[in-house]
Amino acid sequence: TAGITQAPTSQILAAGRSMTLRCTQDMRHNAMYWYRQDLGLGLRLIHYSNTAGTTGKGEVPDGYSVSRANTDDFPLTLASAVPSQTSVYFCASSAEVGNTIYFGEGSWLTVV
C-alpha cells in the first residue's frame, strides 16, 4: 500500500528560490500535517489541515505556506528559501485530528 507519498526525496536549493514539496495520501484521511525535524529539536509542526479546504498554522509556520484543495494532496511551499530551512520535512496524515498519525518517508532539503 502506498500510504503517503512525498516528492522530491531530496533537493538542494539555492537561497531565495521557491520550492514546493508535494504530498499525496491514498488513505482518505481527513487530517494532514507538515513537520520539520532538526537534530535536537524533534518534530515541529509547520502547518496542518483538519479537512479539505481548511488549513492552520503550527509551531513554526513562518516562510511556509500550504493549501488543501482536496482530501489527498497537501503541498508545502517555500516562497523564498533561506539556509535555516535546511531540514528533513515529513508529511503526515491521520483519519481525524487526535488519531494515530502516519508519516511519509520524508523530503531532505538543503538550502545553500
Add this chain to the structure above:
Amino acid sequence: RKEVEQDPGPFNVPEGATVAFNCTYSNSASQSFFWYRQDCRKEPKLLMSVYSSGNEDGRFTAQLNRASQYISLLIRDSKLSDSATYLCVVNGGSTGGFKTIFGAGTRLFVKA
C-alpha cells in the same frame, strides 16, 4: 518547561537487557498517548498506543501515570534491531484547539 520531555540518551545496553524510557508531559488535559519508533534517516512509525490500564505487545510494555503525568516504555530482552530513537506523543486539548506534541526522542543503542 517543554510540553513533552524525554531523556535524549543515548542509552547503550547489551543484548538481552531490559531498558525503560520515561516521558513527562505538562498538559493535564492530555487525552491520548503513543510511542513511535524512528530509525536513522527514516520516518517515525507507530510502535504502540498507551492506554490508561497499561498495555503490552510482546517484549514492549507501555504504561500511563496520569497523576504524575508521565508515560513509560519498557523493552525486555533487547535485540540489536531495537536500536532506534523512540518518540513519545501526547494528544490533548488546548486553548487553541486539539494539539499533538512529539517528544524530541530517546536514542537507544543495543550492543552485541
